[in-house]
Amino acid sequence: MKAISGTNLEQAKSHNRRVVIEAIRTNGPLSRAALARLTALSTQTVSNIVEELEGSELLKAEAPLKAARGQPITPYSINPNGAYSIGLELERDHAVGVLTDLSGRVRARIEKAVDRPTPGEAMPILAGIADELLRSFRFDRARLLGAGIAMPGRYAAEGVTSLSPVTLPGWQDFPVARELAGLISAPVLIENDATAAAIGERLYGVARGLSSFVYLFLGGGIGAGMFLDGHLYKGSRSNAGEIGHMIVVPNGLACVCGKRGCLDRYVSLGSAYEYLDIRDFEQHDPETLAALIEKGKTRIDAWAEAAAEPMRQTIDFLELAFDPQTIVLGGSMPPSLLQRLVRQLEPLHTPVNPGAERNLPRIMIGATGRDTAILGAAALPIFSETNPQFDVLQKPLG
Ligand SMILES: [Zn+2]
Numbered sequence: 054m055k056a057i058s059g060t061n062l063e064q065a066k067s068h069n070r071r072v073v074i075e076a077i078r079t080n081g082p083l084s085r086a087a088l089a090r091l092t093a094l095s096t097q098t099v100s101n102i103v104e105e106l107e108g109s110e111l112l113k114a115e116a117p118l119k120a121a122r123g124q125p126i127t128p129y130s131i132n133p134n135g136a137y138s139i140g141l142e143l144e145r146d147h148a149v150g151v152l153t154d155l156s157g158r159v160r161a162r163i164e165k166a167v168d169r170p171t172p173g174e175a176m177p178i179l180a181g182i183a184d185e186l187l188r189s190f191r192f193d194r195a196r197l198l199g200a201g202i203a204m205p206g207r208y209a210a211e212g213v214t215s216l217s218p219v220t221l222p223g224w225q226d227f228p229v230a231r232e233l234a235g236l237i238s239a240p241v242l243i244e245n246d247a248t249a250a251a252i253g254e255r256l257y258g259v260a261r262g263l264s265s266f267v268y269l270f271l272g273g274g275i276g277a278g279m280f281l282d283g284h285l286y287k288g289s290r291s292n293a294g295e296i297g298h299m300i301v302v303p304n305g306l307a308c309v310c311g312k313r314g315c316l317d318r319y320v321s322l323g324s325a326y327e328y329l330d331i332r333d334f335e336q337h338d339p340e341t342l343a344a345l346i347e348k349g350k351t352r353i354d355a356w357a358e359a360a361a362e363p364m365r366q367t368i369d370f371l372e373l374a375f376d377p378q379t380i381v382l383g384g385s386m387p388p389s390l391l392q393r394l395v396r397q398l399e400p401l402h403t404p405v406n407p408g409a410e411r412n413l414p415r416i417m418i419g420a421t422g423r424d425t426a427i428l429g430a431a432a433l434p435i436f437s438e439t440n441p442q443f444d445v446l447q448k449p450l451g
Pocket residue numbers: 297298299308309310311312315317
């Protein structure tokens with residue numbers, strides 16, 4: 054058997070540190086014993102990690118609680134000021150940035166309108182948002198872990214667009230993360246919007262503490278973020294979840310990807326606006342769109358009716374393929390449209406074990422609304438296995 058290398062040990066250590074931080078972020082203050090129980094790490098490992106994290110001011114000890122027997126118990130909580138990160142989201146019609154502290158609290162938020170920007174147009178806007186965020190809240194810059202960015206499409210680990218000819222034009226092969234990291238002088242991690250939203254919903258929303266769920270991101274298109282058996286599932290080329298181009302209507306409507314009858318053509322925001330004869334929905338502000346939706350109620354009803362069966366088919370497939378605890382629906386689709394669609398979905402197709410007791414509904418609407426993806430993006434620098442900056446922070450800062 055090959056010996057475990059030092060690097061692997063280091064990686065395991067930093068993985069365990071993230072596990073400890075996530076357990077406390079999700080559950081609130083926890084003692085070492087409770088942490089060991091929750092994380093299945095040994096008491097000794099937990100003690101070492103807690104000591105390190107306290108030393109670098111990422112955790113802080115709360116007032117000890119008197120125990121019925123023996124030593125008083127010290128609960129540990131997140132030190133919100135221990136680290137900060139930036140979350141960015143770029144969609145076809147808007148760019149948003151948030152600055153969050155280690156507890157996930159949003160300390161600053163900036164939004165700008167864009168119109169299907171090319172990389173050359175978007176990079177200075179995103180860097181400008183990051184710069185404004187950093188200037189609008191005072192904190193020790195050495196404690197900035199980096200930035201996470203959520204975008205439509207699928208991305209490989211290095212941040213190079215791998216395959217997405219259909220979302221934002223001109224972005225194929227553009228090294229978003231590397232370019233942006235240069236502009237803002239901090240590490241940048243990139244994730245597709247559906248996966249970022251799955252992270253956001255797991256940290257802050259209805260998927261809190263779940264080990265297996267699928268997040269369906271409905272926006273300009275439709276994509277899935279998959280959190281399975283406690284891990285994000287991204288596939289061999291980071292393209293897992295690109296379900297918008299799954300054929301749901303054989304020989305159906307033509308899709309930009311070259312196929313016919315793709316899910317995107319029936320369930321996305323674009324398909325809903327087609328029913329309202331709105332071609333360039335990116336050009337309108339949310340209030341105007343809400344008014345148009347209200348005015349076109351009967352056409353929206355027709356859209357929801359047409360979208361329901363492809364959606365039911367998709368839910369049926371995802372349940373059968375992945376056996377998730379629930380499927381969470383959300384994204385940048387206006388809530389009125391999403392709710393209209395969800396009302397149309399029942400009855401869902403018969404599940405594989407109809408008699409089995411469930412403690413969660415088969416489908417749920419996400420809790421964190423439009424900010425789900427950006428909150429997930431902001432969490433990337435904290436929870437990503439690939440952010441070297443996180444380990445720098447483990448050393449006590451001068
Ligand atoms: Zn397609």
